[in-house]
Amino acid sequence: MPTFRSLLTILLVAIALAPAAPSARAQQQGGERPPMPVTVVTLQASDVTLTSTLPGRVTASGVAEVRPQVSGIVTERLFEEGKPVEQGAPLYRIDAASYEAAKAAAEASLAQAQAQFRAADREKTRQEELRQRNVTSQQVLDDAVAAVDAATAAVKVAEAQVLAATIDLERTTITAPISGTVGLSQTTQGALVTAGQASALTVIRKLDPVYVDVTQSAAEILQWRRSGQHLAEDAGTRIALRLADGGTYEHEGVLAAAEPHVNETTGVIVLRLEFPNPEQFLLPGMYVQVELPQAVVRDAVLAPQEGVTRDRRGRPVAMVVNAENQIETRELTVERDLGNQWVVTDGLAPGDRIIVAGLQKVSPGMTVLPEERAAADAAAPAN
Known part of the structure; x- marks a missing residue:
């Protein structure tokens, strides 16, 4: 018959071994971690028009400096400064x-x-x-x-x-040579004017439409034409205009003409763009920026910028989830940025699922649990 001391020893050994039983049982069952959840975006291919931002200044589509054609004393000014005038309207009267x-x-x-x-x-x-x-x-x-x-x-x-x-x-009645907006008068009643004088009495500017002259390098023009476009035939190409305050002009313009000459010193071509200006919001001399089409990339893939990183050599790479939900690393060829996306011409294909969130927790070859990013979250970069 066991003694009290032997029974106490058996009880203490049982208590010591009890916590170790579940751990051993978990190890026997494998102890594998569940797949890491990541956020992905499924890519699509499309034709992308690349644009270049070019600075320019607004100019009037028509300018007429009003000068007298006979000599005499100005007896009357017949227009209101800064107001529209029609062609043939009387402006000044000479004795x-x-x-x-x-x-x-x-x-x-x-x-x-x-x-x-x-x-x-x-x-x-x-x-x-x-x-x-x-x-x-x-x-x-x-x-x-x-x-x-x-x-x-x-x-x-x-x-x-x-x-x-x-x-x-x-x-002796000086009339408006063109229709437009007349500027300030540079002469007064009683002043003596002479035929063909150097100084203008006033200036009339046609403000609808207006022109914006910009310069673009000949190399970019060649790239644009190699993509299948021709400047002389692109009268229907719509061009956006960005104002000095950063806002976008509500009316789009068209390419009106291109100077058929390359500047030997700078290697640029002058392009003339035409923009409607019914509200006369654009004034001559105003600084603007033009979003001018530069080239068309066929079947390009737009990759979210938050899904593209750099390797140790500075090359752009992305992590893609394959059909087996395993991670692959792709080296990319990036043409340029387009808003919050990269224009990728090699390394990604339509249907690829690029990881945009959770990059820090995964590595190549790992099995993950992909979740498509909601469309509402596409505009904001992932953390």
């Missing part, structure tokens, strides 16, 4: 007294020339009748015909003088 007198003198000279013509014509008719009756000589008739011709020429000279005087008189 026309001397030009009215010049026109009256020209009209009097015309009347005198016409009277002399009529007299010469009657004399010619009389001499022709006398010549038919052999009463006068042929020489007298020839002189009468010459007098008519001279009188006819004198009438034409007088008519030209009347026309010139009329034009000068009309030019």
